[in-house]
Amino acid sequence: MDTRQDELRRDLDATLQARKELGKEYESELVDSFMKRLDARLDARVERSVAARLDDEPAYRHRSRRPGRGGPRPGSRLAVVSLALGIPLTAIAGDPGHGGIIGLLACWAGIVGVNFAAAFADRREEQRTRSRDDWD
Missing domain, CATH: 1.10.287 (Helix Hairpins)
Incomplete structure (x- = not known):
């Protein structure tokens, strides 16, 4: 398994454990917090992927036709x-x-x-x- 997946799994386990300890009244806040962290990780991953693809493509694809x-x-x-x-x-x-x-x-x-x-x-x-x- 990837270390990022391990971190994500630990965050999810921590969120579920916190829900068990705090009860259902804090469930929406815990889910929102987890989703924000997940969104931030996905955004960072997409940015890295796009940057890697732009680095791999030939320069003429990025320029307008001249x-x-x-x-x-x-x-x-x-x-x-x-x-x-x-x-x-x-x-x-x-x-x-x-x-x-x-x-x-x-x-x-x-x-x-x-x-x-x-x-x-x-x-x-x-x-x-x-x-x-x-x-x-």
């Missing part, structure tokens, strides 16, 4: 949209009447610049949230 932690990243949407818009923009900018090769280079430099800025912002936000998580 970009970059599974699933598609917001930057990947921008990359797909950039490529989809890059096709007609390439046709327009590559037309000799609208700029030719210079227009084409300017168009793709803009697309690459926007994607680079978005990726840099995502990485910076990820580092900022990671540094805050170290204090949790």
Whole structure:
């Protein structure tokens, strides 16, 4: 038997012995007292169990879902949209009447610049949230 069960059994025996000595008029107070001690022990046991489970679980389960932690990243949407818009923009900018090769280079430099800025912002936000998580 567990020592906690032994203590609980002794408390119950002591409560029953006190009831025999004091009589039925103190029965409700004795039962209330025993129940309060039992509740306190159960609460402590539940807290220990929850704390042990939280310690055993991986850290990612406790954190809210953030970009970059599974699933598609917001930057990947921008990359797909950039490529989809890059096709007609390439046709327009590559037309000799609208700029030719210079227009084409300017168009793709803009697309690459926007994607680079978005990726840099995502990485910076990820580092900022990671540094805050170290204090949790």
